[in-house]
Amino acid sequence: MRYANVTHGDKVTYWEIGNEVYGNGTYGAYWEPDEHCGAVPPATSQPTTCGPEVYATNAAQYITAMKAVDPTIKVGVVLTAPGSWPDGQTAPGSPQPWNQTVLSTLKSLGVTPDFADVHWYPQNPSTVTPPGPTDAGLLGDTAQIPDITSGLRAQFSQYAGADLPVMITETNSVSSNPGKQTVGQVNALFLLQNYASWIGSGVANVDWWQLHNGIVTSGDNGSDLYGTAAYGDYGVLADGSCGTAGGQQVCEPTADTPFPAYYGLKLAGAFLRPGDTVVKATSSQPLLQSYAVKSADGSVKVLLVNDDPGTSYTVSLGYAGFTPASGAPVTSVLEPPGSGISTAARGTATTQTLAPYSAALVTVKAAGSTPTGACKVVYKANDWGTGFTANVDLTNTGATPVSGWTLAFAWPGNQRITGGWSAAWTQTGNQVTATNLSWNATLQPGATANLGFQATYTGANPPPTAFTLNGATCTTG
Structure with missing residues (x-):
């Protein structure tokens, strides 16, 4: 931290202590190396040498030392999302779950972290949890988010004695071994609902995993999932890598070709801007999701996502405390196969039509505003x-x-x-x-x-x- 912020003046504000540290073998799963464990792979004594209490004790020392060098920084600690592994797990030497132990230990040491660093991947591949991902299941998973955030805040109150900002520093559809779903239109629709739901629940930050990653051919690529790809990739941009599927070579598009999730991320960025205020939006159709924000200029942006793979919906929009301007609003649409966003004046402020597996961002000006072009x-x-x-x-x-x-x-x-x-x-x-x-x-x-x-x-x-x-x-x- 001294090297970055003092020696080189990089002014990095946000720092996290560790990554997925609960994957250091404490609960039987090991993918995150931890030098406090004393052995790689971890020894059987690991839970008493590098469990959540040890992590919290070391994190407290890091936080204190780092802020002594630069008191303006914000330092977060690794927690797990309620309902996601290892939430609720215990181990020898770690009789209480991860979040409870980490937060309680930090409190006992008089150290309050600046934010909670949380990852969320709602699905597991079929190699971990049969039968594996489904498109409908993924698109419905974002309904868990309000309960996850309220569960975290309850833990903050009970064990930390302070409310903490939540930063989702990694999220995507599947926890490992990504398949065809990750490079298709379904993941783009999930991304939009993911971002809108987290921000609507009051989290401070959402980061998608990731920009480039690489081809995986051993994930779930069956015909029951939407799309035709024979591989998966966490990245929003292809890297041009190749692999083998069914005895045949399979290659991604040329490097930096956008996958649909790239356009989902772009549409999410247009919907959620600094200065916007999240406002309540509801839908009477279970497979038609709606989200809304009010912008600083007085306009309202409505994000509509059609989770139905086979049905178009004509949506009637109503507004409370807002009178939309007449004329066709500017509307940005992401439709299958997810290869781009089209933007044009389309429909009306009160009626929009969405194709199957599509999303639309409708920007509605307030009535009485100065006409465009004045x-x-x-x-x-x-x-x-x-x-x-x-x-x-x-x-x-x-x-x-x-x-x-x-x-x-x-x-x-x-x-x-x-x-x-x-x-x-x-x-x-x-x-x-x-x-x-x-x-x-x-x-x-x-x-x-x-x-x-x-x-x-x-x-x-x-x-x-x-x-x-x-x-x-x-x-x-």
Whole structure:
């Protein structure tokens, strides 16, 4: 940690102590090497030498030492998801389950972790738990998430004496030996419901496992699962690797070809943005899932997922406390085979049609908002490598004055505004707003407000891709 944050100034905020440490043999399963165990593979005495109490004691020492070097960091400890192995398991030398022991030991040592580091893979392959994965079972598994999060919070209250943020630092469909489901449309739909359900339950972070992984041909690839692949891969992008299935060579697409889960992740990223507020959404159709957020610009985004492999649904949408604007809303659709997302004005704010095994993200503007196209933004940056200034010209292209305005955009990178002119500039996460000052509050038709700011960044400095004025999308030039 000193090497990263002090010597090199990397400013890494979040750290975890260990990975799946409960897989060190304490409960009979061994895949996670642990030098405290004294032997590899683990000796029979391992539960008393490196069980959850030993882990917690060492984690407390790490947390104390790390924060002595950089007190701004956040350090989490490894816990298990209620209902997932090894939840509820005990062992010689570890008479209480993992979570209870870890949290109670840390509390007794006067150390409170900054977050709980949890992994969740709801299915096991047929080699572990016959009969193995099913598509309907996977898509229904996200219904467990509210109970998992409430179970964790109950454990925090009982054993830690403090509520902890939950970070899902690994999740995918199957715990090991991935099969065809992982590279098909079903996994993309599961990913969307996975992210929306965790965030809706109040977790702080969700990480998908993973970007690249590699081909596996020994997983579940039967005809009862949707799709035609003869292999699996945890990655959202192919790596071009090959294997053998049924005596024949099987290869992935060329490296970096997206699997459907990539597009599911992209759609999830468009739905869940910093500054959005999760709002209640329900569905009367068991196989039609609905989720919603309200954005900072006043619009509502509705995510619809059709878990039915054979039936299209025409969905009637209703809103409480929100009046949608007229016209066809911008809708992004992910349909089989999951090779891309199409975005266009489609349907209405109150009626959308979903094909089998598809998802749609509907962005609904509030009634009375400024029509799209009534503004234009020209953005020009002067970049010197670690910082830059930007001039932003905002033009009213409509036929009526704009009295009082807020310009908003999102950074695609890690840029941070440090000051600005001709507007009141604020930034929360990657969301930026510029609000008029008293002397430029009215923007006449055809008039241009000249704004600007200075900012810092590391790595790349891509420009914003979209701007809104009082919630309406502007053209750019």
